[in-house]
Amino acid sequence: MSHEQDSIFIRNFIGVIGMLVGVTILLIIIATVLYEADTEGQRELAIERAERNLAPVGEVRLTGEPMPATMQQASAEEASDEPRSGEEVTQAVCIACHQGNFQNAPAVGDQDAWGERIGKGWETLVSNVYDGYGNMPAQGGSATEEEIRAAIEYMVEDETGLEIPES
Ligand code: HEC
Incomplete structure (x- = not known):
């Protein structure tokens, strides 16, 4: 080259x-x-x-603890459309425990069991269900206050004939 x-x-x-x-x-x-x-x-x-x-995939909720915030939000959104009837809420949410006196839960239509409790009056009963009471975990995440009231009306007043006093 x-x-x-x-x-x-x-x-x-x-x-x-x-x-x-x-x-x-x-x-x-x-x-x-x-x-x-x-x-x-x-x-x-x-x-x-x-x-x-x-x-986390799931969270453990102990008796009486409120729902995790995310679930409360989700169910509040779901519930915000149109309130369900008392019977619907009972069937969807409450019946799991309020059918066979599970953990001493008064059964739907059980006159004796409800008779001992209704003296507390509406306000106390609704807030006990919303926030949780004794063996019952808070239901505030699964139903609105209005729906809880309707459910109590259905499972107590409609099904037992008893009347809950205003408080
Ligand atoms: C996980 C089970 C469970 C579910 C779900 C549940 N409950 Fe209860 N509920 C109980 C138990 C157990 C008791 C008895 C609590 C106690 O006396 O220790 C109770 C008690 C109650 C009482 C009486 C409270 C009081 O002050 O004496 C009302 C009213 C009631 N439930 C309504 C409802 C309604 C309405 C729903 C549905 C929105 C519901 N519950 C869902 C378990 C449940």
């Missing part, structure tokens, strides 16, 4: 390398601009996803 050919080769070689370096820098700049433009939203999204993935 002659000197002349050598220098042509070196010149072309340097030219090609230079071009590649230029393209690389250009790509880095484009990537940086694109990344910067979207990091804020993406970071928030990533944090949100991570939090969702790390959240």
